[in-house]
Amino acid sequence: MERKVAEEVKRDRIPEHLVTKILLKTPIKSILRFRCVSQSWNSLITLPYFIKEHLANAKPLILRTENPVVSLSLLPDSEGLDRSSQIEFHRPHSFEIVASCNGVVLLRGRYREFDGSWRLILWNPSIKKTLYLPSPRSCASTxxxxxxxxxxxxxxxxxxxxxxxxxxSAEHPFVFQFFSLNSGSWSENVDFFSNSLENKDALRSIFISYYDNQAMVNGVIHWLFKS
Amino acid sequence: MSSSTDSPTLTTETTQLSPQPDTETAKPTKKITLKSSDNQIFEVEESVAMEFATVKSFFEDSPSTDTVPLPNVTAKPLSQVIEFCKEQIKFKANPDEAQKKKYNAEFVTEKSDKDLVDMIPVANYLEIKDLLDVLNQAVADRIENKSVEYVRSFFGIDNDFTAEEEAALRREHAWAYEGVDED
Known part of the structure; x- marks a missing residue:
């Protein structure tokens, strides 16, 4: 019955730019499924513009840890908790949430398989994808x-x-490294601090207290230092 | 639903007896004539017509015109769009967000898929942003839990993937195909 109605519609297609507006209001799970509708829908849905717009319209999420499970909950004003986004990858025997940005979460997990060493994992719960980062230089010794x-x-x-x-000791230099998702690799800048901080003496006495103290303000990462 | 019992004002007032909500808005207003592509004539109050940005700029460009031709718009979606805009005018005069939400929800709930799909290009062409938002959300809600096949049929889209390509995409997000409504 419903199918008949839908076929009747066929004569009056909605132009593609209007389809975009509809899909921007459609939840991620449905959109991932609708990549299969046609080649043009697939390219539309995977356009960086579309992804950014969809993100801009997205509802905020709350990340909760109930060790050893991370679960994702929608804010209380939407209907109920979504427990379906629990971590679905090879679960480390212990892990921490390091930071999150635009719905992407950075986790640090310790694996027995890798001699108990830490691995960094990028996790996008909305599309249920995970990426294990390669280990940066001087991972273990620091x-x-x-x-x-x-x-x-x-x-x-x-x-x-x-x-x-x-x-x-305080005499040892700081090294700034960053992993780029686009390049898939780490880069490093040894002089970063001496070039970017005004008070170099203060730098010597900086004590980095913990790793999960990131705050995002206007898209800029801020860390809390003790000195 | 119980629309006949608790919201008679919403359904009856709009259609015939041109509504004169008793107090401040009760001024005689200018009428504007709209002509659909299938040559149907619609007389609407100026305030309603001015909700259509396209019609509004048409009048600003040629104020002496008495009939606005709408070559891209057929009568049925046009009448539904007018019905919607008449209500929005009332909410503009007497803001009531809860009532407005309720009206907007009922407006789309009672429409068929075809009605919604036909109204979307019209709302876009006439540049009625609120209505376009309401319609887009309604269509998004209707397809949210539907299968790929249903959505193709809904929008009149032919599958142009090879079987292998489609299978690969389905594998990539296998979980997104779980819990989908029966067609």
Whole structure:
């Protein structure tokens, strides 16, 4: 019956730019399914413009940890909790949520399989995709590590900045590294701090307290330092 | 639904007895004539016609005209769009967000798929942003839990994927195909 109605509609197609507006109001799960509708729908849905617009219209999400499970809940004004977005990847035996940005979450998990070493994981719960990052240089030897996750609108890229002190004492230099999602690899800037901080003496005494203290203000990552 | 009992004002007032909501808005108003592509004539109050940005700019360009031809618009969706805009005028005069929401919801609920799909290009052409938003949301709600095949049929789209391409896309997001309504 309903199908008949739908076929009757066939004569009057909706032009594509209006279809875009409809799909911007459609939830992610449906949109991923509708990539199959046709080639033109698939290209429309995977356009960076469309993804950004859809994100801009998205409802805020609350991330909750109930170790060892991370679950994602919609804000209370929408209907109920969505428990279906629990982590569906190879679960590390312990992990922390490091940061999140635009619905993408950075996790740090410890795997027995990798000699108990840490792996960084980017997780997009809305599309249920995960990406294991390659290990950065001097991953194991360092004591202090600061990690974050940000979006760079200039290069349309997600980046994981990491600040490490290459040793135990205040004399050891800080190294700034960042992972670029577009390139899939880490870059590094040894002089970053000496070039960008005015008070170099203050730098010596900086103590990076913990890694999950990122705050995003107007799209810029801020960290809290103790000195 | 119980629309006949708790909202008689919404349905009856709009159609015939040109509504004169008793107080401040009760001024005699100028009528404007709209002509659909299938040559039907619609006389609407100026305030309603001015809700259509396209008609409004038509009048600003040629104020002496008495009939506005709408070559892209057929009578049925036009009459429904007019019905919607008449109500919106009332909400403009007496803002009541809850009532407006209720009206907008009922307006789309009682329409067939075809009615909605036919109205969307009309609302777009006449540049009635509120209505376009309401219609787009209504269509989005109707297709949300539907299968790919249903959506193709709804929009009149032919599948141009090879079987392999489609299978690969389905594998990529297998979870998105779970819990879909029966067609």
């Amino acid at each position: 004591v202090t590590t600061l990690l974050g996750l940000g979006y760079d609108p200039k290069s349309d890229d997600y980046k994981v900045p990491r600040i490490v002190r290459l040793g135990n």
